[in-house]
Amino acid sequence: MTGRLAPSPKSLRGRLIVVVTVLVTAAVIASQLAGFVVLRTWLLDRVDQQLTGFQPPSPAFLAALRESEPELARQTNPLPxxxxxxxxxxxxxxxxxxxxxxxxxxxxxxxxxxxxxxMTEGRPTSLPAVSGDGHWRVLLRHTGDGNRIVIALPLDTLDGALSKLLWADVVLLAVTVAALLALSRAVVRLGLLPLTRMERTAAEITETRPDLRLADTDPHTEIGRLGRVLNSMLDRLQRALGEREASEARLRRFVADAGHELRTPLTAIQGYAQLALRPEQRSREDEREAHRLIAQNAERMGLLVDDLQLLATLDKEPAYQTEQVDLLSLAADAVSSAAVHGPAHPVDLGPLGEAGEEAELDIVAVVGDPHRLRQIVENLLSNARVHTPPNTPVHVRVGVARAGFRTGGTNRPGRHGASAPLPPGSAVAVLEVADEGPGLAASDAEHVFERFYRADPSRSRAHGGSGLGLAIAATIAEGHGGRLELDTERGRGCTFRLVLPTP
Incomplete structure (x- = not known):
């Protein structure tokens, strides 16, 4: 059978322990090997220095040795x-x-x-012993009488020292690896403790506490930066889920409101149609009244369907003309039409800002669709007539300003916008429609641009239409890169403000 390698650990802790152990073991082996080589080289150099510095016996003594006079050698004993x-x-x-x-x-x-x-003369070399495992360091030299001598020193002391050092290194390596395995477990566990806490917190977030956040957010550590990123991601996910729930709630409310708005005229048409189909005799006046009411409710339902179709078109693929439009001329035409259709509400046209700023009206040019922009102004004027008592003055102001806290285009307390604010300080064209009516409560002002929303809790048409006019106007303003907003307070009237970027 072919043996298989042991599977590598899958956990981060196990991989870190293995990697640290292997790296430290390799470092210890490398350092021990370097020490072993350095020591062996140094000891061998010492032996070579001894061989090189050895002074051989005199030629006479060597001559006696050559003539086989060992007794003379033993008596002299020159090599103790x-x-x-x-x-x-x-x-x-x-x-x-x-x-x-x-x-x-x-x-x-x-x-x-x-x-x-x-052998090379004058260069030390190593030779094995005649018997056994020993080694000798030998050096070849010439003598003065033409002979050659070999000077030798045993390497038993060097080999013994290196052998003991090698065994000591093996024992030290084994102890180091064992201690490292035990210590690295504790160190890695301590180092990964923030990740363990992060894992537990994530489990709690998933199971029962979606509002919980990670506590370790130190920007100077990798885990802290990861915690900051995860917290940011969780916040975005929670906001996205909240927006999704809000969108679903708006969709359900939209479907319910659309059904409610369509059910009333449909019920009226159905009732009068059944009345007209009855066989009993009716006067011409009753028939004309029934036909009139059927036509009136059909027209009402048609207008509602047209508004819904317009909103769907604006949301999906809005098609706007792009030409230069003078907001002042557009506002003047709308004011003239409002004076004819709603004489009970006096409407005037004036410059933007307080007295002393912009003393005269001037051309206010923007780029957009004149028909859609005219529709916004007419919706705002119609909204002012419907939702204010008779004889309530309505003021239309037009001018050029910088987007800001006072002039409009940016957010502030008490101001409610239908879309994102414009960059502060950017040049904008502003058209305001302000009334001196009862105003709106903050709870109603927050939802005034939503579709089918009406401040009247009874949902009666006596105080407004279907609730789509301001939603259409806000969508058109956003499509032109601008913003429709409302400044209001209970008892102090409403100021609807159309803010558009200037070319």
Whole structure:
């Protein structure tokens, strides 16, 4: 059977422990190997220095040694150390059987003839012993009488020291790896503690506490930065879920409102149609009244369907003309029409701002669709007539300003916008429709641009239409890159403001 490698750990903690252990083990082995090589090189250099600095015996003594006078050698005893000296006869080239030095241990393995020596003169080399596992360091040198000598030193002390060092390194490596495994578990567990807390917090967020956030958000650590990013992501997800729930709620409310608005005229048409189909005799006046009411409710339903279709078109693929439009001329036409259709509400046209600013009316140019922009102004004027008591003055103001806290285009307390604010300080054209009516409560002002919303809780048409006019106007304003907003307060009237970027 073919053996399989053990699977690598899948957890981050296990991988970190394995990687740290392998890296530290490799570092320890590398350092031990470097120390071993350095020590061996140093000890070997010391031996070579001893060989190089050795002074050989005199030529006379070597001559006596060559003539086989061992008794003279023993009496002189010139080598009271580990050195050994071997002589190769210069005339015959053979190794002399007699050598200088202690004979207690086997000497180096030297060839019998000088021609077989694989050595370079003056360069130390290592040779194995004649028997056993020992080694010798030898050096070849010339003598003054034409002979050659081999100076040798045993490497038993060096080999013994290196062997003990090697075993000590093996034991130290084993102890280091064992201690490292035990210590790395604790260190890694402590280092990953923030991740463990993050994991538990994420589990709580998933199961029972969606509003909970990660506590470790230190920007100076990787885990802290990860916590900040995850908290930001969770906030966005929660906002997205909230917006989705709100969108679903608006959709349900929209469907209910549309059904409610369509049910009333449909019920009226159905009732009068059934009345007209009855066989009993009716007067011409009753028939005309029934036909009139059927036509009136059909027209009402048609207008509502047209508004819904317009909103769908504006939401999906709005098609606006792009031409230069003078807001002042457009407002003047709308004011003239309002004076004819609603004489009970006096409407005037004036400059934007307080007295002393913009003393005269001037051209206010924007780029857009004149018909759609005229529709916004007419919706605002119609809204002012419907939702204010008779004889309530309505003021239309037109001018150029900078988007800001006072002039409009940006958010502030008490101001409610249908879309995102414009950059503060940007040049904008402003058209205001302000009335001196009862105003709106903050709870109603927040929803005034929603579809089918009416401040009248009874949902009666006596105080307004279907609730689509302001939604259409806000959608058109956003499609032109602008914003429709409302400043109001209970008892102080309403100011609807159309803010458009200037070319």
């Amino acid at each position: 150390s580990d050195f050994r000296v071997y002589l190769y006869d210069g005339s015959t080239g053979r190794l002399m059987k007699t050598s200088l030095g202690s004979q207690d241990t086997p000497g180096p393995r030297l060839p019998g003839r000088e021609s077989d020596l694989a």
